[in-house]
Amino acid sequence: MGLPDGSGDLLSEMDGDAFRRLFPLQFYESHFVKSTRPDGRSLTEARETSSALGAVASADGSALVKIGSTTMLAAIKMEVMTPPTESPDEGCIAIDFHMPPICSPTVRPGRPADAAPVVSKQLSDTILSSGLINLKELSLISGKAAWMAYLDIYCLDADGALFDAALLSAVAAFSHLQIPVVSMNDEGKVVVMSEEQGGKEAVNNGKRKLTLSSIPFSLTCILHKKYILADPTAEEESIMETLVTVVLDSSGQLVSLYKPGGPVLAYTSAIQDCVALTRQRARELQAILDEAISGMEVD
Amino acid sequence: MEIDRVDGRTPNQLRPLACSRGVLNRAHGSASWTQGDTKVLAAVYGPKAGTKKNENPEKACIEVIWKPKTGQSGKLEREYEMILKRTLQSICIVTLNPNTTTSVIVQVVNDDGSLLPCAINAACAALVDAGAPLKHLAVAICCCLAESGYVILDPSKLEEQNMKAFAYLVFPNALTTLPEGGLRVGGEPMEHGIITSVTQGAMSVDDYLHSLERGRAATAKMSAFLQKSLQPLLSDD
Numbered sequence: 178m179g180l181p182d183g184s185g186d187l188l189s190e191m192d193g194d195a196f197r198r199l200f201p202l203q204f205y206e207s208h209f210v211k212s213t214r215p216d217g218r219s220l221t222e223a224r225e226t227s228s229a230l231g232a233v234a235s236a237d238g239s240a241l242v243k244i245g246s247t248t249m250l251a252a253i254k255m256e257v258m259t260p261p262t263e264s265p266d267e268g269c270i271a272i273d274f275h276m277p278p279i280c281s282p283t284v285r286p287g288r289p290a291d292a293a294p295v296v297s298k299q300l301s302d303t304i305l306s307s308g309l310i311n312l313k314e315l316s317l318i319s320g321k322a323a324w325m326a327y328l329d330i331y332c333l334d335a336d337g338a339l340f341d342a343a344l345l346s347a348v349a350a351f352s353h354l355q356i357p358v359v360s361m362n363d364e365g366k367v368v369v370m371s372e373e374q375g376g377k378e379a380v381n382n383g384k385r386k387l388t389l390s391s392i393p394f395s396l397t398c399i400l401h402k403k404y405i406l407a408d409p410t411a412e413e414e415s416i417m418e419t420l421v422t423v424v425l426d427s428s429g430q431l432v433s434l435y436k437p438g439g440p441v442l443a444y445t446s447a448i449q450d451c452v453a454l455t456r457q458r459a460r461e462l463q464a465i466l467d468e469a470i471s472g473m474e475v476d
Numbered sequence: 477m478e479i480d481r482v483d484g485r486t487p488n489q490l491r492p493l494a495c496s497r498g499v500l501n502r503a504h505g506s507a508s509w510t511q512g513d514t515k516v517l518a519a520v521y522g523p524k525a526g527t528k529k530n531e532n533p534e535k536a537c538i539e540v541i542w543k544p545k546t547g548q549s550g551k552l553e554r555e556y557e558m559i560l561k562r563t564l565q566s567i568c569i570v571t572l573n574p575n576t577t578t579s580v581i582v583q584v585v586n587d588d589g590s591l592l593p594c595a596i597n598a599a600c601a602a603l604v605d606a607g608a609p610l611k612h613l614a615v616a617i618c619c620c621l622a623e624s625g626y627v628i629l630d631p632s633k634l635e636e637q638n639m640k641a642f643a644y645l646v647f648p649n650a651l652t653t654l655p656e657g658g659l660r661v662g663g664e665p666m667e668h669g670i671i672t673s674v675t676q677g678a679m680s681v682d683d684y685l686h687s688l689e690r691g692r693a694a695t696a697k698m699s700a701f702l703q704k705s706l707q708p709l710l711s712d713d
Binding site: 283291292294295297298299302306307308391418421426429430431432433434435436437438439440442443444445448449452 | 530550551552554555558561562564565566643648668669670672673674675677678679680683684685
């Protein structure tokens, strides 16, 4: 972009909105030197986060998560399947992330968004490698029947930090998950028990909740010059392109450090700063999640 | 504590590297990169006029097409395309040819572990072969972390599957930086900065920093190899 030097004088003459559109980078930098951001946050402050469990009544587990304006709706549907022969006592999780045209002006109907399969892959990698879910718990009868959990996450409003919101919604949906009661029918098949056939014996009595061990929490940061900006909005992501996503689990293990290119190089000090910010953010998110879960139990 | 590797390598030992440029006749630039049994072929076409939709026309656009060895492109390939695209964008001087698109086509010939690093190295060599304006080169490496916290470099597919975690790391090759490009050093030498980092599996932060260090040390050797294999081209011009 041209005119980087003259823009300082232009700021005083030009209307604020016009300056923001014409020199977005200079506009942001003029805030950064004052350790603030255009939306009033400090550089390392994340946006207000909320999560509501049970947003989809027909799903076995669901959650609606908002980080600032970024909104994610996650829902889990459980189905009984025959486990593959190589892992007879394990269930399976299929994760899909959708970006419908409603979420952003850059997504056109008919053409899938570029980011969607990438976030989807990142989510499955993170959830599987964090050990959030013990796949053995999804087994019903070894070699015969196991659960297939379909986790679908819909992005309703894409305003930056998509992965963070998607991961939080996935974790919240799993913590809300109620495994349906199943019974063996006359042909020896495992089927979901409907309410009227209460006489049959359930196969999985008392195992209706998954134990979530080592919950992963993530924070995306932008690296720009010497600044580190936590939890960027879509506008910030489009102007400053170097993103670093750190995922830590509840025991402080690093589950993922994801930096896909970008013009700014990450030095060890910047990585340590990002990890420290994520540690702090993980505590916040844990509190938000605990609050949402305890809110459900009261109802 | 020593770890026995299946192929008898020491933990820091890389598999034999091979790089050949100009392997394709019609491409504007091409290269094949081999690390042991992993082989990737990369071709560069362009710069072609115009950018794709939703791209900034004030900058040159890089498009990456990843072709797996067999079957159709899935999510994994789409993720690799995105990582490769962002990585290459960061080493190219994108303001030099505004409103153009450069296509980089990556064909996996054989996958025996460290596939993404191998592809990044191949794409980088192909860009040099095409004469694309670059700020510096990039060298990629895969570090694997064993249960005991031991780091091994450049794992084969079997080792990748048996380890608890691995990290793909891309570092800049500082030896060939332009004079003005090499100035932006913030306390640490420029080649210590990470262009790209992709990890899988849980590890402690210290283990990650340790594998960073080991990866960095190994990329110095790879940088030297990359430069040596590109040297004939540089002296011809």
